[in-house]
Amino acid sequence: xxxxxxxxxxxxxxxxVFCQNDDEEGGLFGGKLKELFGDxxxxxxxxxxxxxxxNLFGGAGGPGLGGGPFGGGLLGGxxxxxxxxxxGLLGGxxxxxxxxxxxxxxxxxxxxxxxxxxxxxxxxxxxxxxxLRALVLFRLMGERMGKKFIEAAxxxxxxxxxxxxxTSLACDCAFEYIDDEGNMKGFVFxxxxxxxxxxxxxxxxxxxxxxxxxxxxxxxxxxxxVGLLAHYYDGCLGWMQTKExxxxxxxxxxxxxxxxxxxxxxxxxxxxxxxxxxxxxxxIGLIDGxxxxxxxxxxxxxxxxxxxxxxVDDFEILFQKLENDEVEAIFMLEAYAHLHSGMExxxxxxxxxxxxxxxxxxEDSRCDCWFDxxxxxxxxxxxxxxxxxxxxxxxxxxxxxxxxxx
Numbered sequence: 001x002x003x004x005x006x007x008x009x010x011x012x013x014x015x016x017v018f019c020q021n022d023d024e025e026g027g028l029f030g031g032k033l034k035e036l037f038g039d040x041x042x043x044x045x046x047x048x049x050x051x052x053x054x055n056l057f058g059g060a061g062g063p064g065l066g067g068g069p070f071g072g073g074l075l076g077g078x079x080x081x082x083x084x085x086x087x088g089l090l091g092g093x094x095x096x097x098x099x100x101x102x103x104x105x106x107x108x109x110x111x112x113x114x115x116x117x118x119x120x121x122x123x124x125x126x127x128x129x130x131x132l133r134a135l136v137l138f139r140l141m142g143e144r145m146g147k148k149f150i151e152a153a154x155x156x157x158x159x160x161x162x163x164x165x166x167t168s169l170a171c172d173c174a175f176e177y178i179d180d181e182g183n184m185k186g187f188v189f190x191x192x193x194x195x196x197x198x199x200x201x202x203x204x205x206x207x208x209x210x211x212x213x214x215x216x217x218x219x220x221x222x223x224x225x226v227g228l229l230a231h232y233y234d235g236c237l238g239w240m241q242t243k244e245x246x247x248x249x250x251x252x253x254x255x256x257x258x259x260x261x262x263x264x265x266x267x268x269x270x271x272x273x274x275x276x277x278x279x280x281x282x283x284i285g286l287i288d289g290x291x292x293x294x295x296x297x298x299x300x301x302x303x304x305x306x307x308x309x310x311x312v313d314d315f316e317i318l319f320q321k322l323e324n325d326e327v328e329a330i331f332m333l334e335a336y337a338h339l340h341s342g343m344e345x346x347x348x349x350x351x352x353x354x355x356x357x358x359x360x361x362x363e364d365s366r367c368d369c370w371f372d373x374x375x376x377x378x379x380x381x382x383x384x385x386x387x388x389x390x391x392x393x394x395x396x397x398x399x400x401x402x403x404x405x406x
């Protein structure tokens with residue numbers, strides 16, 4: 001118990017002297033001690049303060065903490081009444097040195113006290129306070145070592161993470177497709193692998209519905225899908241940036257220029273006589289989450305009633321609804337029109353989105369910062385264009401490689 005008492009008092013001293021702010025109000029009993037014991041740790045507790053001072057400096061009531069494992073050097077180890085700091089650090093037989101008098105006065109500013117103690121330790125003396133020196137070194141090095149430890153832990157955690165990206169395999173083109181062996185291939189797979197290698201990250205790409213990245217609910221503002229919100233993946237590949245989407249998601253740098261020309265499409269021969277200039281009351285098929293939505297139509301002065309905007313999960317269902325006369329027309333990007341042969345364009349081209357493909361990420365995604373940084377480095381170094389050239393050889397049979405201009 002005696003040793004625990006010594007250690008507790010020594011800890012209070014170390015905190016009070018070396019861990020407080022440089023304000024004159026704190027003194028020995030303010031500053032960082034308040035973080036341990038409250039707003040007024042000792043100043044409003046005279047009995048506790050008196051007990052601590054007695055043990056620090058000794059007195060008529062009995063010996064201080066001169067003996068024990070902390071005796072000698074730091075604690076003094078002098079005769080009864082010598083006190084914790086009577087010798088070694090404070091100097092003097094009974095704590096009569098300048099540091100002892102400064103502490104007992106209660107009026108000496110904390111910065112000056114620290115300077116006096118540091119000078120005492122640096123000056124040598126008959127006994128070197130090894131434990132206090134260790135405390136000082138710990139104080140000086142602890143923060144730096146702690147930061148290094150935290151950074152090392154963060155790095156180790158990051159190295160263990162596999163970043164997951166989503167693709168909907170929508171276009172069956174050079175951007176993304178399934179080869180004859182059933183493997184997912186295309187420019188976007190090559191690029192993501194190269195960016196992750198550049199950043200030193202582990203990554204993989206999975207298939208999921210586009211509506212799990214971004215979704216529309218009838219009568220509501222479109223928003224991020226469950227896949228991004230629930231962190232099924234870190235980002236969705238091949239999405240155009242729009243003002244509405246920016247309300248709930250973020251975007252990386254663009255890496256593919258698809259174009260934004262969009263059209264109404266009807267069954268070959270236009271059996272229902274669909275007129276793209278007058279769509280009121282007409283059922284229009286749309287793909288959930290895509291840039292070709294009611295908002296784009298409205299921006300192009302084409303208003304579609306809520307009940308007539310028919311959202312579906314993918315192109316296969318969209319084309320089925322057109323063939324089965326469940327909708328009179330569908331609205332989609334021109335770049336994907338090759339996916340169905342039994343339809344024709346109705347009306348003029350409309351513009352939806354920026355025309356560039358990005359990785360679309362959630363607001364709290366783990367990947368957007370490092371992905372952007374690594375992609376930027378690849379563009380500056382020319383590695384990005386190397387991926388583009390290789391893609392022409394590997395995937396050119398599926399269509400044009402539409403990389404961003406230098």
